[in-house]
Amino acid sequence: MLIRILPPSAVPPSDITPEPAYYRRREILARMGLGAAALLAAGCGDAAAPAAPAAPANTAAGLKIARRSEQAGGETVTPFETTSTYNNYYEFGTDKGDPSRSAHSLRTRPWSVAVDGECEAPGRIDLDALIRPHALEERIYRHRCVEAWSIVVPWLGFPLADLLKRFKPTSKAKYVAFETLYDKEQMPLARWSGLDLPYREGLRIDEAMHPLAFVSVGMYGKVLPNQNGAPLRLTIPWKYGYKSIKSVVRIRFTERQPVTTWNQMAPQEYGFYSNVDPAVDHPRWSQATERRLGELFKRKTLPFNGYPEVAPLYAGMDPKKLY
């Protein structure tokens, strides 16, 4: 795949050119598949319809970006070269440069996601079937790592709520848990991660259903690079980066708060909520400021990473518990 590196200041974020070739190819293949299935169905005299209704944007003009929204206060988008080579993905090495060098061993096809727990429509869903019904949206979000660095990324995907609703969570679904693929063969460096794998994350259901909670399948108008969490990951912009779990293979609706990897590893350092809060320091370093990659000096960290609209989710809760 050709990777086009845009100079950081030359192009305003809203002018980023999408390169949906990959999606168009898949769409063509998918439509061929559907067509064949329809023919087959007609031949059998059975009016079986495809399970997932396709959104107009996907059927009419290929998998194009239906909508764009800039939600990073007009801040400059971090260059792709930076965000694709500076990664925390411990299954592919603990050094920031490791994942971009070693994540090529991740096989993102075939890929399916197992959905279970407190929902009416559990099951294993193939990646194409998972993505197809959703109109792809580009969202430019700030991303703040717990290590006090940050980036601005144009993600490509769809609201997490739209995905979760398809599985019809029951009233018992108070939380939703996610799991990353763990395959020692594809992830030979994972044994040095120091983490209890597979990587697990979770959200309270109302957090997961918030319109800002996002599933990303691409960035910068292209399919996600492996090191950035291909083929699909969460993007939860008001929380520290480790909540935005990568390469998801499992979604489970639960009644109780699920175990999450970093919280389990060091509960006094990483909470379940992990909302970005400049007033609550990490025990070993300050969270008041952050270094935006590409800048030399630090800038102030914003409460909820600059997304105050999520504050009502935590009304009445002790802010000290929201780290």
Next chain:
Amino acid sequence: MAAFRRPLLWWRLAAWTLGGAPLLWLAWRVATARLGANPVEFLEHQTGLWSLRLLLATLAMTPLRRLSGRSEAIQVRRLLGLWAYAWITLHFAIYLTFDLEWSTAQLAKDLVKRSYITLGFSAWLLLLPLALTSTRGWQRRLRRRWTLLHRLVYPAAILACLHFLWLVKSDVREPAMYLGILAVLLAARLGRRGKAPSDAQGSRSR
């Protein structure tokens, strides 16, 4: 070329290379803007690593003299120690400049609240009098107290290794390796002291 037949010159050259070559390499990376996605972090990590390497190299000279019987090892020890101190100071200066923007209030806050900063700063502070009294003049003036004073390098090295260890999130292999090397270098001294008590007199070396 005749001069290079004198082994001490080779030892000195090696010490200057060990201390200076990484600095040239780093300067070249800065000049060509090849510092990766997070240049400040890159500089902080690299200057920190070279500080630790040179500190351990300094501490390796005494065991090396015993193993090889070469007195040159002791003769370049001060040079390596001063290079180590220069690297630590550079490391500290980069943190002061880019992380704190020279805010003493911020430094005070970090020193109180961030244990790994406290450790690193303590190591730098412990080594300051050693760098200042590294000249022959001071060595003569302080006599046995000089030897005593320069034992501060041991706690400083331990603090420096812990400073690295406490910074890491979960993969402790690299800091553990440095701590292991330090443990070996310190154990070599303890073992020696047990075997040859005569060496514990005034001229005890490190």
